[in-house]
Amino acid sequence: MSLLEERRPAAKPTAMPLVAPQIPAYAPWLAAVLAGGIAALAGLLLGWSLVAVVLVAWALLVVxxxxxxxxxxxxxxAKDRLVTxxxxSTFALAMIPLASLAWExxxxxxxxISSEFLTYDMRGVLGAGGGIYHALMxxxxxxxxxxxxxxxxGxxxxxYLVEYGKGNRLARTITFLVDVMTGIPSIVAGLFAxxxxxxIFGPGVRFGIGGAVALSVLMIPIVVRATEEMLKLVPxxxxxxxxxxxVPKWRTIVKVVLPTALGGIVTGVTxxxxxxxxxxxxxxxxxxxTTTLNLNPFDGRMATLPVFIFSSVTTGGKYDAEQTARAWGAALVLVAIVMTLNLLARAVGKVFAPKTGR
Amino acid sequence: MSTTTTAPSAPTAVSRRGDSVFAGLATGAGLLIMLALAGVAIFLIIEGIPAISASGEQAYGKDNIVVYVWPLLFGTLLAAVIALLIATPLAVGVALVISHYAPRRVARPIGYLIDLLAAVPSVVYGLWGRAVLAPAILPVYAWLADHLGWLPFFDGPARTGRTILTAAIVLAVMALPIITAICREVFLQTPRIHEEAALALGATRWEMIRMTVFPYARSGVISAVMLGLGRALGETMAVAMVLSASGLVTINLISAENPSTIAANIALNFGNASGTKVNVLIFSGLVLFVVSFAVNFLGRWIAARGQVKA
Amino acid sequence: MATSIDISDLNIYYGDFLAVEGVGMTIRARSVTAFIGPSGCGKSTFLRSLNRMHEVIPGARVEGKVVVDGQSLYDPSVDPVAVRRQIGMVFQRPNPFPTMSIYENVLAGNRLNSKRMKKAEADDIVERSLRGANLWTEVKDRLGKPGMGLSGGQQQRLCIARAIAVEPQVLLMDEPCSALDPISTAAIEDLIHELKSDYTIVIVTHNMQQAARVSDDTGFFNLKAAGEPGHLVEFNATSKVFSNPDDPSTEAYISGRFG
Known part of the structure; x- marks a missing residue:
C-alpha cells in the first residue's frame, strides 16, 4: 500500500491521472482462502459444526x-466488490439444494436399477423385488x-393465430385464454378431467385416457406458445x-412456413x-x-412413474424402506427420461436451426 | 400479345377448397381451446356447486365450506409467499451472475444447467424434500426454536422436519430455476448502448447494473416473480409429500402442526373421497383456480405494461 | 409467350389511406418497363397490385382496372392464386426457401402446386430455368446444396430462375438489385436484357442509371407532399424520359435537383 502511494506522485503530474491504486487481481481468491482458513481454525479450536464454519467464513469474506x-x-x-x-454467494447458495437433489x-x-426392476410389475410384491415396468408403460x-x-x-x-387471425378479436381472445391455460394448476386440470x-361415465371413473386429456390441458398452451413464436420468426x-x-395459402403454410419453423416447433413440443x-x-x-400392468388406456386404472413414486413414499407401513428404495429408482428413471427429452430437444433445435448466411 | 393463353381458372376451385378446409381446421383448433377452457370453468363450477351447502361429515367435519377452505387457502398463500421470499433474491442474484458477472464460457453451461433443473418433475423435488431435506434441516429448526423462539414464526417445538417452512423451501428450490430463467432473459435484453453509456461515464459494474439493468428489467422481474408465485400456489406434489399437515391456521413455521395447502389437500384426500366430499374438494380446486388465475393475470398485466413503456 | 398489361384509373388503398391515385398506362409485351421515383411514392405498391400481391397485406384494396390479355385482374371471378402463376415476381431481397436445395428451389413453384412430373422432365425444367437465369454453369455441380449457401447475387438469380420455372407471362421485379454489389447487379442487368425476348418485364428501381440502361419505357412516380397519395407523373419511352421529359418535375428528379 505504501508502495502504491509512493508511486503515484512519480507519474508525470501533467498527464491525465489514469493510474489508480488497485488491489491485486487475485485479491478475491486470497480473501476467500484467508476467510476460510480463519473460520476453519476457529472452528477447530472452538468445536463448531461445519455449517457454522462455512457461515463464519462467508461473513468474514463479505466484510x-x-x-x-x-x-x-x-x-x-468497495461497494462494487461487495455486490459481486x-x-x-447467492449463486453458490442456490446451487446447494440443486446439486444435492441431483446427487441424491x-x-x-x-x-x-436392474433388468428385473425395469421389466417386472408390482403384482403380489410386498417387500423387496418387483419393478416399475407397469408404471413405465x-x-x-x-x-x-x-x-x-x-x-x-396446438x-x-x-x-390460426399467426397466419389467419392476425390480431383480430377471436385471435386476441384465444391468445388471452392460452395465457390463462398456461397458469392452470396441474391439479385443477386433473379435477377438470x-x-x-x-x-359422462358416472362417478368413480378412472382410466388412462382421462389422464391424457388432463395432461393435454397443460400441454396445449405450451405447444401453442412455442409454435406461435416459431411461426412468427418465419420471414x-x-x-x-x-x-x-x-401457390395457395394453405400450401404455402404446409410446404414453406411449417418446414422452415419445424426445428423450433419440434424443440417446443419435446x-x-x-x-x-x-x-x-x-x-x-x-x-x-395399480400394481399390475395395464396397457389399455380406455379401461381401468394405470400406474405411472410419478404416481408410483408418490404412492410408494406415502403408503408407509412395514415395507417403507423397500418402497422408498423403489421410489428413488423410479425417480432416477423418470429424471433420466425427462433429461433425455430435454437434451434431445436442444439437439433438434441445433440441427434444424434456420440456415442463415452463406 | 404473342400467345393466347387460356384463362388459368381451372385450379381455382381446387385451391380455394383446400384453403377453406385448412383455414377451417385452424380456426376450429382455436375455438377448441376456447371451448376447453370454458369447459374447465364450467365443469368445475357444476361439480363444485353442491359443496356450498355441505356441512358436518360431508365437509370433513367443518360447519360450512368457507370454514373448510379458508385454512387451506391460508396455507397455500403462506407457503407460496415464503417460497417467493426465499427464491426471489436468490434468483435475481443467479440471473445476474449468468447475465453480467460470470465469463461467457461459464455462464452458458450454468444457464443450461438451470434450464435442465426447471424440467425436473415436481414429484422428484417432493421425494428429495421428504427424504433428504426434512431430516437434514431438523437440527436447524431445533436451533431456531431454542434461540429465536420468541418470534412467533419459530415458536416450535421442532419435532419434525416436515413443516410448512420445509415445504416452502422445496417450493423455492422449484421456483428458482423458473424465475432465474426469465430474469436472465430480461437482464440480457438491456440495451447495450445504455450499459455502455453508463460505463463510459466511469461507472463501476454495480453502478452500471443499478443505473441501467435494474430500471429496464423491473417490470420483467416483477412478472417473473408473479409467474413463480402462480406456479408455487398450484404446486401439489412437493407439498403433499413434504408436509405433515393438520389443517389449522398458524404462523408458527416449524412446529409439527402445520396448515395444509389446497392442492396438497386434494391430492391426499381425493382417493378416499366419495359423495359430497368430492364436490367439496373440487370446490376448493375452483378457489385455487381463481387465485392462481388472478396472480398470473396480474403478472402478465405488469409485463405488458412494462413492454409498452420500454 | 408474353403479354401486355393495360392499367386504367387505378387507386390503391391501405385501409382508408389512399396510397396510389389514378394511374393509367399500357405496358408493352416483350419489353422492359421501369418505374422510378422517390421513396414512398407508391411504385412498389403499384407493382404489387399488378399480380395481386398487395392484398397479402391486410386492409389493402384496389379500385380501377388492370387488364391482362383481355381479362380484368380484379374481376370477382378471378383467383389471385392463378394470377400469380401467370405474373411472377422477384423481390428486393433474395429470398430462396431455406429448407430447400438449389434444385428444389427452382422447382418450388411446380412442386408446391403439387404438379406431378417425371424426373427427366423436372431435370429439364431446372436446367432450362437456371440457364435462363445465367446461373447454370455456376451451380450445376452442387444442385443438392442449400440455396441459402449461394452469394447474394447468385441467390437473386436463383429467385429469378424459380420465378421463370413456372413459365409466367410477366415478370415483376421489385428493386431486384438494391441488396447486391455492383458486379452482381451487372449480371442481373445482363439477364434482364436476355429475358426481354421471352417475357414482359416490369422493374422498380431507385437507380436511375439502371432504369436508363435496362428499360424501354419509363414511368416516373411522385407525390405532391408527404401524406398525399403517389401518382404517375410521366410515362414515356426511356430515351425520351432521360433526354427530353415532358414534365418539369421529371427533369428535376432525373437531373438530381430533387429527391
Missing part, C-alpha cells in the same frame, strides 16, 4: 474483501396419447415468394412432452394407480 478494497480503492469500488461477492437421485436410485402410453391430442390442436391453433368424465418474404409463384411426462397430480386424480 473483509470490501474493507480491504475500501482502504485502497475507495468506497465505490453477494451475487456469487443418482446416489439413491442407481443401486436398485403407463407413463409412455399416457404421455403419447396426450401428445397425440395436443400437438395437432399447432393448428398457432397457425375428473368432472368431465364423471358427467414474411418467404410467404410472399411462395404466393408470387402462384420440451412440452418432458414437462407433462413428470406431472403427477392430474394422474393421481383421474388415472389412479
Amino acid at each position: 473483509g474483501l470490501p474493507a480491504w478494497s475500501a482502504a485502497i480503492e475507495g468506497e465505490r469500488r 461477492t453477494i451475487a456469487w 437421485v443418482v446416489e439413491n436410485g442407481h443401486a436398485i 403407463g407413463t409412455l402410453i399416457i404421455t403419447a396419447l396426450a401428445t397425440a391430442i395436443s400437438v395437432p390442436i 399447432v393448428m391453433a398457432a397457425i 375428473f368432472a368431465l368424465f364423471t358427467m 414474411e418474404e418467404l410467404r410472399e415468394a411462395s404466393y408470387a409463384l402462384g 420440451l412440452a412432452i418432458a414437462r407433462v411426462a413428470g406431472e403427477t397430480a392430474p394422474l393421481l386424480i383421474i388415472v389412479g394407480t
Whole structure:
C-alpha cells in the first residue's frame, strides 16, 4: 500500500491521472482462502459444526474483501466488490439444494436399477423385488396419447393465430385464454378431467385416457406458445415468394412456413412432452394407480412413474424402506427420461436451426 | 400479345377448397381451446356447486365450506409467499451472475444447467424434500426454536422436519430455476448502448447494473416473480409429500402442526373421497383456480405494461 | 409467350389511406418497363397490385382496372392464386426457401402446386430455368446444396430462375438489385436484357442509371407532399424520359435537383 502511494506522485503530474491504486487481481481468491482458513481454525479450536464454519467464513469474506478494497480503492469500488461477492454467494447458495437433489437421485436410485426392476410389475410384491415396468408403460402410453391430442390442436391453433387471425378479436381472445391455460394448476386440470368424465361415465371413473386429456390441458398452451413464436420468426418474404409463384395459402403454410419453423416447433413440443411426462397430480386424480400392468388406456386404472413414486413414499407401513428404495429408482428413471427429452430437444433445435448466411 | 393463353381458372376451385378446409381446421383448433377452457370453468363450477351447502361429515367435519377452505387457502398463500421470499433474491442474484458477472464460457453451461433443473418433475423435488431435506434441516429448526423462539414464526417445538417452512423451501428450490430463467432473459435484453453509456461515464459494474439493468428489467422481474408465485400456489406434489399437515391456521413455521395447502389437500384426500366430499374438494380446486388465475393475470398485466413503456 | 398489361384509373388503398391515385398506362409485351421515383411514392405498391400481391397485406384494396390479355385482374371471378402463376415476381431481397436445395428451389413453384412430373422432365425444367437465369454453369455441380449457401447475387438469380420455372407471362421485379454489389447487379442487368425476348418485364428501381440502361419505357412516380397519395407523373419511352421529359418535375428528379 505504501508502495502504491509512493508511486503515484512519480507519474508525470501533467498527464491525465489514469493510474489508480488497485488491489491485486487475485485479491478475491486470497480473501476467500484467508476467510476460510480463519473460520476453519476457529472452528477447530472452538468445536463448531461445519455449517457454522462455512457461515463464519462467508461473513468474514463479505466484510473483509470490501474493507480491504475500501482502504485502497475507495468506497465505490468497495461497494462494487461487495455486490459481486453477494451475487456469487447467492449463486453458490442456490446451487446447494440443486446439486444435492441431483446427487441424491443418482446416489439413491442407481443401486436398485436392474433388468428385473425395469421389466417386472408390482403384482403380489410386498417387500423387496418387483419393478416399475407397469408404471413405465403407463407413463409412455399416457404421455403419447396426450401428445397425440395436443400437438395437432396446438399447432393448428398457432397457425390460426399467426397466419389467419392476425390480431383480430377471436385471435386476441384465444391468445388471452392460452395465457390463462398456461397458469392452470396441474391439479385443477386433473379435477377438470375428473368432472368431465364423471358427467359422462358416472362417478368413480378412472382410466388412462382421462389422464391424457388432463395432461393435454397443460400441454396445449405450451405447444401453442412455442409454435406461435416459431411461426412468427418465419420471414414474411418467404410467404410472399411462395404466393408470387402462384401457390395457395394453405400450401404455402404446409410446404414453406411449417418446414422452415419445424426445428423450433419440434424443440417446443419435446420440451412440452418432458414437462407433462413428470406431472403427477392430474394422474393421481383421474388415472389412479395399480400394481399390475395395464396397457389399455380406455379401461381401468394405470400406474405411472410419478404416481408410483408418490404412492410408494406415502403408503408407509412395514415395507417403507423397500418402497422408498423403489421410489428413488423410479425417480432416477423418470429424471433420466425427462433429461433425455430435454437434451434431445436442444439437439433438434441445433440441427434444424434456420440456415442463415452463406 | 404473342400467345393466347387460356384463362388459368381451372385450379381455382381446387385451391380455394383446400384453403377453406385448412383455414377451417385452424380456426376450429382455436375455438377448441376456447371451448376447453370454458369447459374447465364450467365443469368445475357444476361439480363444485353442491359443496356450498355441505356441512358436518360431508365437509370433513367443518360447519360450512368457507370454514373448510379458508385454512387451506391460508396455507397455500403462506407457503407460496415464503417460497417467493426465499427464491426471489436468490434468483435475481443467479440471473445476474449468468447475465453480467460470470465469463461467457461459464455462464452458458450454468444457464443450461438451470434450464435442465426447471424440467425436473415436481414429484422428484417432493421425494428429495421428504427424504433428504426434512431430516437434514431438523437440527436447524431445533436451533431456531431454542434461540429465536420468541418470534412467533419459530415458536416450535421442532419435532419434525416436515413443516410448512420445509415445504416452502422445496417450493423455492422449484421456483428458482423458473424465475432465474426469465430474469436472465430480461437482464440480457438491456440495451447495450445504455450499459455502455453508463460505463463510459466511469461507472463501476454495480453502478452500471443499478443505473441501467435494474430500471429496464423491473417490470420483467416483477412478472417473473408473479409467474413463480402462480406456479408455487398450484404446486401439489412437493407439498403433499413434504408436509405433515393438520389443517389449522398458524404462523408458527416449524412446529409439527402445520396448515395444509389446497392442492396438497386434494391430492391426499381425493382417493378416499366419495359423495359430497368430492364436490367439496373440487370446490376448493375452483378457489385455487381463481387465485392462481388472478396472480398470473396480474403478472402478465405488469409485463405488458412494462413492454409498452420500454 | 408474353403479354401486355393495360392499367386504367387505378387507386390503391391501405385501409382508408389512399396510397396510389389514378394511374393509367399500357405496358408493352416483350419489353422492359421501369418505374422510378422517390421513396414512398407508391411504385412498389403499384407493382404489387399488378399480380395481386398487395392484398397479402391486410386492409389493402384496389379500385380501377388492370387488364391482362383481355381479362380484368380484379374481376370477382378471378383467383389471385392463378394470377400469380401467370405474373411472377422477384423481390428486393433474395429470398430462396431455406429448407430447400438449389434444385428444389427452382422447382418450388411446380412442386408446391403439387404438379406431378417425371424426373427427366423436372431435370429439364431446372436446367432450362437456371440457364435462363445465367446461373447454370455456376451451380450445376452442387444442385443438392442449400440455396441459402449461394452469394447474394447468385441467390437473386436463383429467385429469378424459380420465378421463370413456372413459365409466367410477366415478370415483376421489385428493386431486384438494391441488396447486391455492383458486379452482381451487372449480371442481373445482363439477364434482364436476355429475358426481354421471352417475357414482359416490369422493374422498380431507385437507380436511375439502371432504369436508363435496362428499360424501354419509363414511368416516373411522385407525390405532391408527404401524406398525399403517389401518382404517375410521366410515362414515356426511356430515351425520351432521360433526354427530353415532358414534365418539369421529371427533369428535376432525373437531373438530381430533387429527391
